[in-house]
Amino acid sequence: MGSFIRLVIGVPVAAIVTVFLFYVMQDLIKVDEVDQPDEVDDVTFSINDEVAEVEARVRDTTIDDVQQVDPPPPPPQIERQRAEQPSEGLATVMGAIPDFEAPQLNSDSVSFSVSDRDAQPLVRIEPQYPLRAAERGIEGSCWVRFDVTPDGTPTNIDIYRCDSSFFERASSRAVERWRYNPKVENGVPVARRGVETRFDFRLAE
Incomplete structure (x- = not known):
């Protein structure tokens, strides 16, 4: 019963305090209105409207006003000494030049001998391993005999021994x-x- 009475009395009191605080806060934050002038005067700023004429001062300079400068003195002359021509002859200084008999060259006394030589290889190209022999794992050797013409070209190529027919065409080519x-x-x-050679066909391991 006591709590009900406190509730009945406390609610109106709280409401009154709340309304009072509301009006107090409203009065504190109220701002007075400031009257704004109806017309604003146009303000114009002018900076150096007119161009001022500046008179340039011209100084007259004559040739007489320029300071005279003396040219530098000429470089000293160096006397060149002349080499005196020797009065003694070359034979006196170095001794007499001995006389010698010039060799006589003619076709009978000069002979050129060219040494003989055998045929020498310039370009040697190894044969290509036949594909069919490589696929089957066939290895072997091939012996070739041929002649060399006077211009250095092989001719009359003869395969006189070969471990497999697969290597004959590759060796000949x-x-x-x-x-x-x-x-x-x-x-x-x-x-x-009668030049002879041998080709060995071996598969890489």
Whole structure:
């Protein structure tokens, strides 16, 4: 019963205090209105409207006013000494030059000998491994005999022994592309016969 009475009395009191505080706060934040002038005068600023004429001062300068400068003195002359020509002869200074007999050159006394040589290889191209032989794992060797013409070209190529027929064509085509320095006899290139070589066909491990 006592709590009900406190509730009935406290609610109106709280409401009155709240309304009072509301009006107090409203009065504190109220701002008075400021009257704004109806017309605003136009203000114009002018900075240096007119261009002032500046008179340039011209100074007259004559040739007489320029200070005279003396030119530098000329460089000193250096006397060049002349080499005196020797009065003694060359034979007196170095001794007499001995006389010698000039050799007589003619076609009979001069002879050139060209040494003979055998055919020498210039270009040697290895044969290509036949694809069919490589696929089957076939290895072997091939012996070739041929002649060399006076211009260094292999000819009359003969496969006289071969471990497999797969290597014959590859060996023959390789020798066809070889080039030689031809055989020389008495200074004249001649044919070289019976040159032999061997090709070994081995698969890489």
